[in-house]
Amino acid sequence: MKRRTAEPYRIKAVEPLTILTYEERMEALKRAGYNTFLIDSEDVYIDLLTDSGTSAMSDKQWAAIMMGDEAYAGSRSWKRLEQAVRDVYGFRYIIPTHQGRGAENILSQLKIQDGDYVPGNMYFTTTRAHQELNGAAFVDVIIDEAHDSCSEYPFKGNIDILKLHNLIDEVGSERIPYLCLAVTVNLAGGQPVSMENMREVYRICRNYGIEVMFDATRCVENAYFIKEREEGYSTKSIAAILKEMFSYSDGCTMSGKKDCLVNIGGFLAMNDEELYTRARELVVVYEGMPSYGGMAGRDMEAMAQGIYEAIDDHYIEHRIHQVRYLGDQLIETGIPIVRPIGGHAVFLDARAFLPHLKQEDFPAQALAAALYLDAGVRSMERGIVSAGRNKVTGKHNQPKLELVRLTIPRRVYTNNHMDVVADSILSLYQKKDQICGFQMVYEPPTLRFFNARFSPLSASGELMGGEGHTVSVN
Structure with a gap:
C-alpha cells in the first residue's frame, strides 16, 4: 500500500477566506470586466492567480x-x-x-x-x-x-x-x-x-x-x-x-x-x-x-x-507533489491539461476544454472567468490575450498553446483546497458547451492581459447558462 504523506511544516497562523454567493461572484466578475486580474482579492476564495509574491513565509x-x-x-x-x-x-x-x-x-x-x-x-x-x-x-x-x-x-x-x-x-x-x-x-x-x-x-x-x-x-x-x-x-x-x-x-x-x-x-x-x-x-x-x-x-x-x-529537499519535494496532486486528479477525470505536470502550476488546455470556441473568442479567458464564477477560484489566462499583437501586422499573436494557469502558491494551501479546485473544474467540464466566448472591449497597448476588459458573446450577455455552485465549508 502506498503510504500517504503530509506537509513538511505545521500551521502557526491562519487567514480567514472570503466565501461569496454565486450572485456576488457574478457581480464581482462583471465589475472586473471578466478579467481575473481585476477582481479584488477580498472577493476570492482560493487564489491561484499567481505564485509570484504569494508564498507563506517561515x-x-x-x-x-x-x-x-x-x-x-x-x-x-x-x-x-x-x-x-x-x-x-x-x-x-x-x-x-x-x-x-x-x-x-x-x-x-x-x-x-x-x-x-x-x-x-x-x-x-x-x-x-x-x-x-x-x-x-x-x-x-x-x-x-x-x-x-x-x-x-x-x-x-x-x-x-x-x-x-x-x-x-x-x-x-x-x-x-x-x-x-x-x-x-x-x-x-x-x-x-x-x-x-x-x-x-x-x-x-x-x-x-x-x-x-x-x-x-x-x-x-x-x-x-x-x-x-x-x-x-x-x-x-x-x-x-x-x-x-x-x-x-x-x-x-x-x-x-x-x-x-x-x-x-x-x-x-x-x-x-x-x-x-x-x-x-x-x-x-x-x-x-x-x-x-x-x-x-x-x-x-x-x-x-x-x-x-x-533548497531543502523535503520542502521542494512537497511543493512539486502538491501541484501534481491537483494535476493527477484532473487527468484521472479526463480533463485536458498540459502534460507532464509542471513545477508551479497545472495548466488547463482551454482549446481542448472548449472546442466549440475559436481562439479569437479568447477561450482561456472565458474558462478562467467561468472557474471564478463557479467556485470563487481565481486563475490566469495564458493564451492569445497574453501573447499580445504582432508589432508589424497589428494582428493577434496566436500561440499554439491556449492555457489557463492554476498557479499554486508555496506553503499556503492544503490538499483540501486542491480538492475544491478539482471538483469545480470537473463540474465545468460537464457543462462546457454552456460557456461562451468573449470580445475585448478595452485593450491596453502593452501587456494587455493585466488590464484588458471583456464582455460575453452570448445573446443573453451571460458567461454561461445554468446556476453556479454554492461554496460551503464543512
Whole structure:
C-alpha cells in the first residue's frame, strides 16, 4: 500500500477566506470586466492567480525581518543577501532590484542594441516586452514538443539545438547579445530544462561569443525535475544540482517572489565585472542604491533566509507533489491539461476544454472567468490575450498553446483546497458547451492581459447558462 504523506511544516497562523454567493461572484466578475486580474482579492476564495509574491513565509523569515538594517548604503541585510546568492547560485556579482522585471529592464538596456535578436525557450510576457522595448526581436528556439500539450517528453523546456544554429547562421552571432534560458518555462506549463541541454547550449554559445543568461525564477523547481528525471542526478542534493545548473550560464535575472519564498524583491547576477560596474550605475537610475535596489533591509533579510530554505529537499519535494496532486486528479477525470505536470502550476488546455470556441473568442479567458464564477477560484489566462499583437501586422499573436494557469502558491494551501479546485473544474467540464466566448472591449497597448476588459458573446450577455455552485465549508 502506498503510504500517504503530509506537509513538511505545521500551521502557526491562519487567514480567514472570503466565501461569496454565486450572485456576488457574478457581480464581482462583471465589475472586473471578466478579467481575473481585476477582481479584488477580498472577493476570492482560493487564489491561484499567481505564485509570484504569494508564498507563506517561515517563522525564521519573519524573525529575520526584525533584523533588517535599513541603512541607505552598505547595510548588513544587503551583505547577507549577497552572501546567500553567492553560496547557493555561485555568482560573483549581484544587483538587487524591486522584483524580477527590474532586473530584466537593466539587463535589456545594458545588452541590447536596436536590431538585435534574443533567442529563448519560449517567451515570457515581461521579459519579451523589455527586449522589444530596447529594440530586439525575440526568437523562440524551444523544442517542438513544448507546443504539444499532450506530449510526455520529460524536458519540454529544452532549447532546440538546430533552431539555435539556424538563427546564428541567419543573423550572425554579433547580432545576438545573449540567449535567455528560462528554468523552468512558464508558458510551456512549468516545464524544465535538462542539465544535458544546458551544458550543450552553453558550449555552443561560448564558441560563438554569445552569453547565456538564465531566467532563474523557478530554478529550484527545475533542479528537482533534474533530480527526478535525469540519469546520474537521483542521489545528488538540490543544492548541488543548482550549482551545476548555474555553472552553465553567465548570469541570471531572478524574481525573488517565487523560488526565494518572499513577497517582493529580485536581483540581477553575473560573473562579468565590467557588466556589473555598468549595472551598478544603471540600478541607481531605475531602482535605488546598489546596496538595496528597491528593497527594504527587512525584505533582503527575508529573501536571504528564503534562498536557503528553498533548497531543502523535503520542502521542494512537497511543493512539486502538491501541484501534481491537483494535476493527477484532473487527468484521472479526463480533463485536458498540459502534460507532464509542471513545477508551479497545472495548466488547463482551454482549446481542448472548449472546442466549440475559436481562439479569437479568447477561450482561456472565458474558462478562467467561468472557474471564478463557479467556485470563487481565481486563475490566469495564458493564451492569445497574453501573447499580445504582432508589432508589424497589428494582428493577434496566436500561440499554439491556449492555457489557463492554476498557479499554486508555496506553503499556503492544503490538499483540501486542491480538492475544491478539482471538483469545480470537473463540474465545468460537464457543462462546457454552456460557456461562451468573449470580445475585448478595452485593450491596453502593452501587456494587455493585466488590464484588458471583456464582455460575453452570448445573446443573453451571460458567461454561461445554468446556476453556479454554492461554496460551503464543512
